[in-house]
Amino acid sequence: MTLTVLSDHQVQSILEGLTADRLIDFSSVLSAALHQYSTNSQPGPDGPYQQPRRIKTFHHATQATSLYMPSCGPEGMGCKSSFSIGCEDAQDSNEGSKAIAPVGVLNLFSPAGEPVGLIHAKTLTAFRTALASLCLVMRRRKFERILVFGAGTQAYWHLRLALMVRGTSVRKVYVSNRNFTGAASLLRRLAALPDEVKQREGWSGTEFAVITPSFHDFERLLNDYVFNADIIYCCTPSREQLFDGGVLTSHDGRRKGRLIIAVGSLTPDMRELPHGLLVQATKKHDSATRRHFHKHADHGGVVIVDSLDGALHEAGEIVAANIQPTQLVELGELVMLRQIDNQESESETESTPATPRTQSDTPDEMPATSLSSPASSRPPSPSRGKHDSRTSSSTSLGRLPFRKSASSSTIPSHKSHQHGHAAKDETALSRWLRDGTVIYKSVGLGMMDLVVGNELMKLAEERDIGTRIPDF
Incomplete structure (x- = not known):
């Protein structure tokens, strides 16, 4: 199995080269995965995505905080490790200071457990977070x-x-x-x-x-x-x-x-x-x-x-x-x-007659992909077990003021x-x-890193970017 290594500069190069259409396709892939994660009726090891809570460690000598975010899904397995000094979180500081800016890597594995990717996590983390927001x-x-x-x-x-x-x-x-x-x-x-x-x-x-x-x-x-x-x-x-x-x-x-x-x-x-x-x-x-x-x-x-x-x-x-x-x-x-x-x-x-519209008061014409999941055609899953902390998310849609009851179908x-x-x-x-x-x-979710990381690997292969180590 070949291992592909992507530096932060290479990740930036790939992402900056995206067109709007390719970005929307990228967003659709993440949307489909988020849909599977949120509507899964079988949490835990039987679900399509397994998302344990992140693990934190603290090194007293260097004051370094480490976060480990494992995940498992149809794409395979992944674990992102982020390290920061003088800053408790894994995101960039308001100051943008290099002294406390976190660093880290995402390790990707095939469904069979073979190592396939090692990606610098700084730009990847920011991009996948922004990609979810883009929905x-x-x-x-x-x-x-x-x-x-x-x-x-x-x-x-x-x-x-x-x-x-x-x-x-x-x-x-x-x-x-x-x-x-x-x-x-x-x-x-x-x-x-x-x-x-x-x-x-x-x-x-x-x-x-x-x-x-x-x-x-x-x-x-x-x-x-x-x-x-x-x-x-x-x-x-x-x-x-x-x-x-x-x-x-x-x-x-x-x-x-x-x-x-x-x-x-x-x-x-x-x-x-x-x-x-x-x-x-x-x-x-x-x-x-x-x-x-x-x-x-x-x-x-x-x-x-x-x-x-x-x-x-x-x-x-x-x-x-x-x-x-x-x-x-x-x-x-x-x-x-x-x-x-x-x-x-x-x-x-x-209800509305056709009238001329100007660019200043009308958003760009966008394909119907931002809140759609091309990979799914099933209705919302039934509520999960009462001990699952995510149980209430399905019924919360019913609490929206325009819902007639909690059982209303989306x-x-x-x-x-x-x-x-x-x-x-x-x-x-x-x-x-x-x-x-x-x-x-x-x-942040580890499964977001897993999904986006795998898509990034595909783009890197298309553009022949990255360092490849055969027979790793």
Whole structure:
């Protein structure tokens, strides 16, 4: 068996060379795997994906923290090992400092247990996290202003993928960082991309700006950026909230829907999102509230997470806000909604006359792949055993304010008398994901590394990139 080794520079080279179409294909593969993981009715060794909790060790002499993330799936087995000094997490720091930036490797094995790949984990980790976030990003209608907290690799790849697939819609990007040096480095990296790439992706005229605590009137400026943002990326290992939640939970703040993605904090003592924002997002809204005289953006009543078990044990914001399993829904449960785009198109065709649209108020035309799973055609799995910490994720869809009951099916039934209700539910869910206030919290999954790592190996072979060791 041949072992392929990919350095971080080689990983970057492969990923920077992706076109928007190839990126969407990449996203579809991860979406299918997340769907299998979240809707599996046989957790544990009988499921298609086995995802143990991560293991942490601490070296007292060097102060190095190590994280081990094993996983097993149809692609084979994998284990990512990440090491950091002076930083408890496995993500890039807000400072982007090399002194504490984590390093690591992903080991890949065939289903038979033969070693097939060794991949540097820095860029891989950031890319696979951003790729999962992209499933929600591509659903959004309004995408003109982006605010990103942090300036490390996670921040770069979240911005990079957003610009790659929605660049023609993005007008302004604001970077909030603890120091100007890190933020400037991020912007220089984006600016260094070839002009032909920027023009092809449609963001050559996008404005970029930096804000740091040293700026005069920092709090007012930050509040303005938060208020006006359509997408907010939180990519820092912060131990306190990054912005004033009252900006978004106020009467005026709730008029507009936003997509808020938090990927930087992954231990119980870390915080990125304000407590009040999570409470508001998971509040149960009755019909009277939804018919309030002052129109507010839709709230789903849940927080979207990559892993229910991981969020409940490792996401500091979720733990501190005492968010219950019934107030969480896994991303993999949403990627199965294959018919959302078709229903949207049919609904808009029937109810809205054709009118000219401008690029400034309409998102790019995207294929119906962002929340669809090409590998699946089955309905949601029945609830898992009561001792499984992921049991509540399936029923949490039923707790959305537009669900009539917890037993409502996500996919329309073949029975004609049920089709109308299911279609309405799915259309309402589509509206929420497209225009409402959506919060996504990710702590990372080893199976994401496994899936993306294997796809990366295929791309490396196609382009003849990497070091190959035969008969390893």
